[in-house]
Amino acid sequence: MNYFITGGSGFIGTHLTNLLKEVYPQSNIYNLDIVENSQNGKAIYIYCDVRTTINLNNVEITPDDVIFNFAAVHRTPGHTDHEYFETNIRGAENVCAFAERYGIKKIVFTSSIAPYGAAEDLKEETTLPTPNTPYGISKLVAEKIHAVWQAKDIQERQLTIVRPGVVFGKGENGNFTRLYWGIRGHKFMYPSRKDTIKACIYVKELVRFMLYKLEHHEQGVELYNCTFEPAYAIEQIVETMKKVTGMKRTVPLIPAWILMPAAVIVGCLGAPMGICPARVKKLMISTNICGKKLSDSGYKFHYTFEEAIADWSKDNDNQYLK
Template sequence: MKIVLIGGSGFVGTHLIDRLLEIPGIDVLNIDKNNSEKYPELTRIGNVMDWQTLAHHSKGGNVAVLLAAEHRDDVSPTSLYYDINVEGMRNTLKAMDANGIKRLIFTSSVAVYGLDKDNPNETAAIDPFNDYGKSKWQAEQVLNVWYRNHPDWDISIIRPTVIFGEGNRGNVYNLLKQIAGGQFMMIGKGNNKKSMSYIGNIVTFIAFLIEKKTIGYEIYNYADQPDFTTKDLVRHTGEILGKKIPTARIPYWLGMMGGYGFDTLAFITRKKLNISSVRVKKFCATTQFDVGKVQASGFVPPFTLKEGLKRMLEMEFSNANNRQDTTNR
């Protein structure tokens, strides 16, 4: 079986290649606009905006996994979300159709539900609050229309929560870095629950779907259980690293004021900053999602959420690694 990853040079794609190469009888090809640092020999340069290049490189494939996306909070212009996430979907389907590939796994996002929802399942109302979520939902709609006209295809949509793990440099990494460095200050009370996905589990679930070999159209929320509150995440981080975490808190309204201040600074300097009003809002929001469908599928994640957190923290922020980083510098 030949698996074609589209946009697999980044964090999730690299871990997914690691996992797929462990499965006998599977060949992997990665198509990305950037070369893979770890797997350059498996990578061909191609862009989701160019369906002909996608079609050329994906010949002989059996399953496509679409990972390519614009996902940062501060992408400018916002039209890039729709160019990459929506038009990229159309181009991927066109390339697959040209090569007779009828199996697709698409990583969407729980951002399609919006913020502070009441534990939504896959049938819940769609209410994205930003352009990223809106573009992911539009990509799903493109895929839904395609499936209605191609009912013999096997399409799986995964809506993961925030993904963290070794090698990630996203919002979770920045938060853990602040905690590990003693620079963290809680915004709000910290009782909001945060569904999270450990990279070792999400890529194993993708591999599970590849091997499942069913025909149909399925949507899965993905998060690892049980959900942590923000206070839980901070406490576990302190315990794993053996650090005393500051207990100071600031009110939510003050945190948002600070976020708007950083928005203004980013606009004036034309620089992308790690703090923004959107990130403060997301940090304080409840992002909890129903994952009963994944649990009913028979999938068993190889790691608990706390084990995943421990693996990331020990690799990224352990004293041994910190000493090594200092020595290297």
């Protein structure tokens, strides 16, 4: 059996490869990416740009194979508008066309919470998406493209769409990593409030849930928010990081009327540590995502939030979070 991972060289793809090799050691894992990474022989790397037609020569493909579609332009802010649409929408079209051509029946698509749009209200899977960024719009369209693929053969095709909160773990180099180093370097301050909700999930938990849904799929298209339930506030996240890593820090709160002008100035200096007005504004708005559907799905979490941070630290020899 083959597992095809588009964007397999990335953060989530690397962790999924590790898990697949552990659970299904005899299976072939193909990493389809523009960045080469064989994960120390765990995956077979094939150069693949999802913006173009996917052709895999000399690979024996069967209808029982599985596609994990992770390929995306996702960092926001950080790209021009057309880059999100070109990769995320055209990529979805080409991945679904690849599945159609070979009769592959199972796709797991990693979307985002960005289709919900930025607002404080609690977001469930039934909440009407109102994306307000090119990234969020492109991800919502990509979801619909995958759903159209599944609808062409409702009885046979299986589609799982996951909308993860902030995904953290070894190799993330994103929001949680910046938060940790900001606290450690006395450079992080609570941006105007301490109760901002930041829905999140540990990367090892996310990929385990994906495999669980492959084996416990109840209907043609299943959509899940992927986050701890209930979601954590920024103060809880900071205090857990401090506790697990032994940091003795007092984290002050800075009012918005001071923070935003300061972010503008820092941004003009080259945005050290990724600080810029757009990113600071994101920190001030809750990502209030409901994970109840996941928690009621029968899947059993392997880690509490504190255990997840501790495991991440252990993966870095208990020296830091990175």
